[in-house]
Amino acid sequence: MVPEKKNEGNHVSRRSFLRNGALAAAGFMIVPRHVLGKGYTAPSDRLRVAGIGVGGKGFSDISEFAKGPADITFLCDVDTRRAADAVKRFPKAKFYTDFREMFDKEHKNFDAVSVSTPDHQHAVATMAAMQLNKHVYVQKPLTHDIYEARMLTEGARKHKIVSQMGNQGASGDGVRQLMEWYNAGLIGDVHTVYCWTDRPVWPQGIPWPAGKQEIPKELNWDLWLGTAPKKDYVDNLVPFNWRGWWDYGTGALGDMGCHIIEPPFRVLGLGYPTSVECSVGSVYVGEFKRGYFPDSCPPSSHVIMKFPGKNGKEITLHWMDGGIQPDRPEELGPNETMGDGGNGAIFVGTKGKMMCGTYGMYPKLLPTSKTATANVPQTIARVPEGHYLQWVNAAIAGYGSSKAKALSAPFDIAGPLTETILMGNLAIRSFDIRTPRPNKPDAYDYPGRYIKLLWDGPNMKITNFDAANQFVKRTYRDGWSLGV
Known part of the structure; x- marks a missing residue:
């Protein structure tokens, strides 16, 4: 069973998120593939994903990401019963109960975030991730409120984030x-x-x-x-x-x-x-x-x-x-x-x-x-890799890339739909x-x-x-x- 975590750092300020995001950006460097040697997969060729809400649909989401060039590095859930399958499936991933604590302590150690909480928590977790310059995949509906959907749409543009909503039919x-x-x-x-x-x-x-x-x-x-x-x-x-x-x-x-x-x-x-x-x-x-x-x-x-x-x-x-x-x-x-x-x-x-x-x-x-x-x-081009790996590959390619521009449900589309x-x-x-x-x-x-x-x-x-x-x-x- 997952050890129960104490609720440390129950509130992380926006200033703290932005400060830590700047530190993360300053400390990140892509090592060219030719320097690492033939056959070596550069860190920049894999996406490190932190999952928030990892039971049920959240578990199936991160499991789909892991079929591609993605590593599930952190798990976060307020219910350790719901998280049990994910912990078993991804034993190397560190577990947290509060996503704010995970963000504050681990922001340098992941590139992207999957959010599959109940609807009322989608926006706060997603916005906090984007303010740390993390790419985001968010279950549908994108948000609980109209205002939140508008703010996430604008936030993805502002922070230059590769985003996707979990409406896989798109x-x-x-x-x-x-x-x-x-x-x-x-x-x-x-x-x-x-x-x-x-x-x-x-x-x-x-x-x-x-x-x-x-x-x-x-x-x-x-x-x-x-x-x-x-x-x-x-x-x-x-x-x-x-x-x-x-x-x-x-x-x-x-x-x-x-x-x-x-x-x-x-x-x-x-x-x-x-x-x-x-x-x-x-x-x-x-x-x-x-x-x-x-x-x-x-x-x-x-x-x-x-x-x-x-x-x-x-x-x-x-x-x-x-x-x-x-x-x-x-x-x-x-x-x-x-x-x-x-x-x-x-x-x-x-x-x-x-x-x-x-x-x-x-x-x-x-x-x-x-x-x-x-x-x-x-x-109209089809999406042979599917909804999940489309996002993983686009996040690795980066904001503004051709893969990111081809995404099926980025917030520019998912936000107005929501x-x-x-x-x-x-x-x-x-x-x-x-x-x-x-x-x-x-x-x-x-x-x-x-x-x-x-x-x-x-x-x-x-x-x-x-x-x-x-x-x-x-x-x-x-x-x-x-x-x-």
């Missing part, structure tokens, strides 16, 4: 096939897109559990909470069910949107939405009593976003989760699978339709018989804003419901309902800062 053949069909004009101009998922597969639309449970000795609960408000530990939140709570997760839309909305976002070249509206599923407790649980994501939702399209026309994107699906296209046979079943996207154009599943997989023209007969040349997805969550959360009615203590109004929220993308602001702007940027718990 490197798949499927989305490139969809782009080639669309660019060839096979379905005309797209005006409507439907995206859906059968998630959540974790509890949502529920009250915060009552009572106080004992914290497992292997879990540092205070570090797990991180930027989120202080709360007592409850069972079954870790390692997975946190996704359904707004303090930590981003619900079904945050979890799956980066895999399902990414194909239309890329194919259609979407930017900031101009408006968003939604409806959400209700939860009832007791007889004819609607539950009000604003801390928890709803059990289902339907979000509608508008984007600028070609020739001044709008593109409408529908997002549906919790098992809600769009109408079945009339061109699809009665026994043919829509999307991949539980998830998918349908593009509706002026000349035809096409669809895909999660990650842009299983691309098909509709009717599906057209798929085999479509004669469109390949114009902002778009989180716009949907802003609408969902605005749906539950309530205000008491005058002289009626048990009655409330819900001013954020059944309206269209107008979005000023460049300035990150809802212009017609100011109360919704509280969800653009949250307040961190004392001791935590984004450092910008």
